[in-house]
Amino acid sequence: MPLRPGRATLSKPFSIPGGLGRFVDIAIIDGYTDEPAALGVPPYIAPLPRYLAGAAWTAGCEGVLYSTIDEVRRMSRKGTPRKGPRPRGKDRDRDLLAMPDGDRYDLQVLLGGAVVPGNYLRGRPASVRELSEIARSFTGQTLLVGPVARWGWTSGEKMTKAHHEAFDHVATRDGDAYLHDLLRGEEEPLQRFRTREEWASWSVEGAGIVSSSRDMPHPLIVEVETYRGCIRHAFGGCSFCTTVRDIAPVFREPSEIADEIGAMDRLGVVSYRLGGQSCIYSYKALGVGEVESPVPDPRALRSLLEGIRRAAPSLEVLHVDNANPAVIADHPGEAEMVTQLIIEHCTGGNLVALGLESADPAVHRANNLNATREQCMEAIRAINRWGRYGTDTGLPALLPGINFLGGLPGETPGTFELNMGFLKQVLDEGLLLRRINIRQVAPVCGQMEVKHDQRAFRKFKLRVRTEIDLPNLQALLPYAAPIRRVWTELHDGNTTFGRQIG
């Protein structure tokens, strides 16, 4: 259990509700998060577990354990003492999940929320059943945080009243702020967002828990936020999206981000992704909140990226994540400068994920999507113009990725034909894609009707894998072209799956 460096004991004892009257130890169990703008499934670690640790240490907590749902599953199989109700029915013979050595902790913080679940090789997000089962088997207080607490949804499953009742506290806004106030002695903390000062402080204070990751230093990728929220907040945002709902964008200062990364560099972290935001090109962009497609600010990006490079001399991987194609297409001059800065300061094999979601204009209109197919095509051309050239990683410097979403309102069988037509145009123009991500929408936001045409969706996926992915990959990586620094993740018979870290 890592103790906060330099503060193994406190000057005065304090208590959490219930009046323990002594130092407090907490356990954070990471059930992994996957949101439209942020990923925390291994080998990634999301910002929230680190902020939770920072909030706890800042509140005076003595010891903070960081563990993951996979570790709890593994330890439970090895014979963790059983507490709480036994599973019933067809589940009665399976192991009951419980945290190993749970009695050593006063408070258990459970974190989860795969609101846009994908396929993962290295970890499986916790289900609501698992999270509530672990909470029930724990004798101390429990706090549920993360997207599962906010939206009552994870891994395609909705939380029921019975699931909710397993937890003493459910933080529906920032779990780190709730935890901090709880540890400070408030019996019923307010549901609130962290302040800017808390954000700057907790991100640095909590960096130490990365040392507990089994993936440290390779293949761990630390997800770092440059801002929260979406630049389309004032304009409603995409119908399915959780990122845009709660709060207008709040930008972090380059120095705050550099401080956080500097703290992790000193601990031995070598790989980072600037994720957690809806569009890296819109970092501190001009006109946010006034226009739907703000003007990128290359000076802000330069300050951000140069600061990170100075703060992290051991850095091996620096990648970015999402971008709004409309911003790149509407402001070609500024966007081009940002593209060049990303190529100059980040490492090879980098990817800008473009959320087209659907190439069908009717679906675009029905869901207030962020970019038209024309804007997305223009963004793909713009990124290819500068980013398609090779690097020492064996992959191009920077390529676009495309996200599609099945099941959106307005979708018809013709939608999939339009999506295929879009991808064929990409191939015909000789443009490269780093990857094509195809998922199905989940009705997390509650106000949308989701109908999945599973047959048409599966057929579309298969056609993309055979008719688009294959020729794209052949152009990207001709047979026997070397890719360097590949981390092998899974053996399946004679096939081994690996990924280049990033």
Ligand code: SF4
């Ligand atoms: S652009 Fe759409 S999907 Fe992306 S964060 Fe904003 S609202 Fe969400």
